[in-house]
Amino acid sequence: MTTNDNDKNDYGKLKATIMQYISDLSCITLLILSRKLKAERNIENEVKALDKQLRGLHRQSKLLSLKSAKEQSATRAAITEYATQDCRKLCDTIIKIFPREIRDMIYRNIHGEAEICLKDQPCSDWLTPGMGRTKYLNSESEYHLRTGYLNPVENHLWSAEYLGKKFMRELAGQYFQSACFDFGDDWSFIQKFRITDQWKLGWVPGEFATNIKIILDCSEHVYKEWPVVERDTWHSAGAGWDMTQEPEWDPFKKTRPRSELLEATENLFGFKRGTKIKVQLQTSHSKREPPPSEEQIFRAMAQIIFPTLRRLFDAGIIVTLVCSHEGDDYPDLAIAMTADHHDLESYERDFVKLQSTYSRLIKEVLEKLVEKWKLEEAMEQLEVAMDRMDDGSEDED
Structure with missing residues (x-):
């Protein structure tokens, strides 16, 4: 056998070996891929099984809920x-x-x-x-x-x-x-409050004797009885409920006719007997003007609303007129309508008596406070003197 023949045989063997190796490698690769695919299918099957189980648990959870x-x-x-x-x-x-x-x-x-x-x-x-x-x-x-x-x-x-x-x-x-x-x-x-069953109780407030508080603000009004003084920019000198005539509405002077106030007071009627209504006459004033007295406020407003107050009293309403100043530290002056108040004069007369009693009591209280203050001051001075005496005795020792 020649050298060329030997080379051909060796080449053939080498080629066969390489092909066998490639074949074996392909088989191994296919085997590995097959195992991976099988593992993936197993995982997918497990996921599907778990998903099915979760859906069942979710349905069970809904049913339990x-x-x-x-x-x-x-x-x-x-x-x-x-x-x-x-x-x-x-x-x-x-x-x-x-x-x-x-x-x-x-x-x-x-x-x-x-x-x-x-x-x-x-x-x-x-x-x-x-x-x-x-x-x-x-x-x-x-x-x-x-x-x-x-x-x-x-x-x-x-x-x-x-x-x-x-x-x-x-x-x-x-x-x-x-x-x-x-x-x-x-x-x-x-009126709406009186006839409305707001809380669906089956009754309206008007069926019960209740307590009503309203304010008649006099701070924007000037009466002819009050002294004419320099006023601030908020209050106009011609404002107020006119006492003698029915002026036309003037938004700049804030002049209001008496009929408007009387119309407003009609809202107070319709409550059950025993209802208490407090009408508070309230006023404020600027630093450049003296405040009107309680008597001035009372007389000015009582001239208008006394007939209404009397009608309310006759209807069984306990109505009280209160005079107060905004920011005052003193208690308000309050006078209730009684059977003895047949006319405006008797009502005003009792108010003056009340005011006199009120002033006397205030004076007595102030005098007692002054006496108490003087006594406290004297006690403090006595304590200081005794302390000084004690200090002197200690120095001698």
């Missing part, structure tokens, strides 16, 4: 029914056992005694933050008005379903009788 909601609803209904019956039984027992005086104490403990601001603008008093006419008209219960929250736990205290009709009426009656409703200087809302 629905079942739980139904059970909770049934539980709440059972608790509500029990609470309703138990509360109703308690209220019926209170009605049966306790006299009205004790029941009124219970009612006052439930709702308290407060001043309800029904002014057009929210009250600035920190005791009644944000409370005003808008909030009252949007409220659904006394608790909602007081707190701004609809809390079923507290709202049931104003529900006839829980309390019973008689207990509820007594509670509402005690509330409207003990609370004071402040309408400010806008009297137009009084």
